[in-house]
Amino acid sequence: MAAIREEADVSPSGAAAIEDIATRHLVQPWPTSGSIGAEARGLIQSGEGIYVTDHTGRRLIDGPAGMWCVNVGHRRPELAQVLYDQAMDLSYNSPWYTTNAPSAVLAERLAGHAPEGMNHVFYTTGGSSAVETALRFMQFYNNVRGRPEKKLIVSREGAYHGSTYLSASLNGRPRDHDWMDSASQLVLKLSSPNPFRRPSGVSVEAFCDGLVEEFRTLIATTGAERIGAFVAEPIQASGGVIVPPGDYLKRMRALCTEHDILYISDEVVTAFGRLGQVFASDDVFGIKPDMITFAKGVTSGYFPLGGVMIASRLFSDLRQSNHSDAMFAHGLTYSSHPIGCAVALKNLDILEDGLLEQARTISGHFQSRLKALEALPLVGEVRGLGLMACIECVADRVSNNPLTLDLEVGKRIDKHCQEMGLLVRPLINMCVMSPPLTISENQIDEMADILDRSIRLTQDELV
Ligand code: PLP
Numbered sequence: 001m002a003a004i005r006e007e008a009d010v011s012p013s014g015a016a017a018i019e020d021i022a023t024r025h026l027v028q029p030w031p032t033s034g035s036i037g038a039e040a041r042g043l044i045q046s047g048e049g050i051y052v053t054d055h056t057g058r059r060l061i062d063g064p065a066g067m068w069c070v071n072v073g074h075r076r077p078e079l080a081q082v083l084y085d086q087a088m089d090l091s092y093n094s095p096w097y098t099t100n101a102p103s104a105v106l107a108e109r110l111a112g113h114a115p116e117g118m119n120h121v122f123y124t125t126g127g128s129s130a131v132e133t134a135l136r137f138m139q140f141y142n143n144v145r146g147r148p149e150k151k152l153i154v155s156r157e158g159a160y161h162g163s164t165y166l167s168a169s170l171n172g173r174p175r176d177h178d179w180m181d182s183a184s185q186l187v188l189k190l191s192s193p194n195p196f197r198r199p200s201g202v203s204v205e206a207f208c209d210g211l212v213e214e215f216r217t218l219i220a221t222t223g224a225e226r227i228g229a230f231v232a233e234p235i236q237a238s239g240g241v242i243v244p245p246g247d248y249l250k251r252m253r254a255l256c257t258e259h260d261i262l263y264i265s266d267e268v269v270t271a272f273g274r275l276g277q278v279f280a281s282d283d284v285f286g287i288k289p290d291m292i293t294f295a296k297g298v299t300s301g302y303f304p305l306g307g308v309m310i311a312s313r314l315f316s317d318l319r320q321s322n323h324s325d326a327m328f329a330h331g332l333t334y335s336s337h338p339i340g341c342a343v344a345l346k347n348l349d350i351l352e353d354g355l356l357e358q359a360r361t362i363s364g365h366f367q368s369r370l371k372a373l374e375a376l377p378l379v380g381e382v383r384g385l386g387l388m389a390c391i392e393c394v395a396d397r398v399s400n401n402p403l404t405l406d407l408e409v410g411k412r413i414d415k416h417c418q419e420m421g422l423l424v425r426p427l428i429n430m431c432v433m434s435p436p437l438t439i440s441e442n443q444i445d446e447m448a449d450i451l452d453r454s455i456r457l458t459q460d461e462l463v
Helices: 002-007 012-025 075-091 101-113 127-144 165-169 203-220 246-257 312-319 338-375 409-419 441-462
Strands: 044-048 050-053 060-061 120-125 152-156 189-190 227-234 262-267 291-294 305-308 380-383 388-393 425-427 430-433
Touching: 050 430, 050 441, 060 441, 101 120, 101 305, 101 441, 127 165, 127 227, 127 262, 127 291, 127 305, 127 312, 152 388, 165 380, 189 312, 203 227, 203 246, 227 246, 262 409, 305 312, 338 388, 338 441, 388 409, 388 441, 409 425, 409 430, 409 441
Parallel strands: 152 189, 152 227, 227 262, 262 291
Antiparallel strands: 044 050, 050 060, 120 305, 291 305, 380 388, 388 430, 425 430
16 A cells, blocks of 8 residues: 555646646546637545545645545545455455445345335445436336337436536536537436526515426326436536425426326435435435435445345336346446445444434534625525535526626636635536535634635636
């Protein structure tokens, strides 16, 4: 371990060399064609608790917990130990012919947290492959049940569901499709349930009614016999932490039940403590989906793992079909990976051992400290739930008009924050925060103070 560290010299001078290698050899995620294959990104050397340290030794609060994932914080010795121990016991087995203990024990633990009647899990390597698996399962389910035309997928504007072809086809954020192909013939889009962007003069209740009506109309005009699934994040995360109004999710669930449309709840972000529960669909929003996709926080980012929880009734339906030899021809080499599942078990121990409760307790302080930033003229709205929040900046507070893209307000705020010791996730004219659940009140105060100063500096620059 030490030898590897010595070889990789990440002192300031060594860092320059590594950045140079990265620039010449790495294709970074989400590049633009102007810099693809030639882009250096800041070098992070280590992490501890809620902090990461860059190559200059500067410590930064990890405001987005990596990518919404480092839920139990960085540098957990017990997780490192499990990684090592499991690799020494059994680093891999083929899920094609065999099974392993960590994946089975984890499945039982997850079923204990999932909504009633959801007893099975299919493991994947991350969130995109989890969504892809859920969609392919829906297709298989309807083929076997003799309904091959019931395949359309309903998604929403503002959604993010992944970067594989089918999962990405559901995405609904600006720029997701500008230069990319997708299976658009399979996807129907509804409006984002974003109360902040509701038409002026419309109450939140009426807005919610309109969203449900939009779905009802879509089903009526398309035909329920052609719609296989509705896919929704309980809170649209990368779309800007959109918390849906009132009983929107329950009413969408009810429409799905009425029309035999599978409800896929994409909990890649919201599961594993971000909203204070292991799964939020039922425990926070009171809905029982047919499938729940998860990833990220399941291992707190210590190992790539994802999965789909699947309601047992779907298996009964399949077993009762006339096609007992129909194969769900879908599996990944790293499905049920023993190391990932062992890490997830230990991660779950940590969450259950007080951290979920701590997240529930501290989230009030987190939300109220950030909400106070609405006093700043540049801020149109601060919204969120649990330990996820978004600051949306606007051109003016009366119209709430969005700022023009070229101002890159999110990036400006992030730059000032970094200078003061905080990483945030910039999203066009928004900044998103989802810190490790281990964050303390004082650290939240520090975050909020840095954000306050950074937004003021950005405001001054725009005048
Ligand atoms: N679903 C949601 C809600 C996400 O936020 C993400 C990633 O951010 C994904 C799916 C895709 O997950 P991954 O990047 O692990 O493939």
